[in-house]
Amino acid sequence: MSTAVPPQSQPKIGPNDVLRFFLELFAFVSLGIWGFTAFPLPWPGVLIGLGAPALAILAWALFLSPKAVLRIDPFGQALVEIAVFSSAAIAWWLMGQPVVAVVFAVVAAVSGILHGRKQLAD
Template sequence: MAKAANAALMFFLELGVLFSVGHWGFTVSESLALRLLAGIGAPALFIAVWAVFGAANNPPVPLKGAARAVLEILWFGGGAAALVASGLVTAGAVFAAVYIVNAVLRLVWHQV
């Protein structure tokens, strides 16, 4: 049951990254055009990268080992950084901490 909860948490963390990047995009500038571009474009870019390299079910370019670790650090770190950049420093720190706990548990339980 704990392993299933950790897998579900991973999914919600993935959604959290998209929310975080979108939130950052919609707060990045006073220009409406730039906010729309960043608020829609940044999550779209993150989705494309995750779909190609990180998706759970047969991504076109599956990454293993250190390459997978780098992808996850950039992906989830990007979500945390987006929260911090949009002024939500505590939320960014909590997001990063939850990801780290999730990643350690996935390694310990061989869920990677």
């Protein structure tokens, strides 16, 4: 007996989906680094270093994850994604790393546009 999953129920994961996963992780780590380096330790550095990525993860889990708690339309999802990725790019800019900020922002924007076009086509 074969327990293979029918083809229509298998998730379609493409290269942009893998890139988006790494962009998410990079954004969360970036916000943590920013919180710990931009503010005096122990307080408020620890609070912001842990709180900023926690808020970004919460927003992502609530609105953007494949098993999102709250379903919103693609435009609302784009706004949440822009907020998370922009905050990470701004964090790099504020840490004095404009090249990292611009490269991340451009890659995230292109990936987001491709994802949005795919969502609207489905």
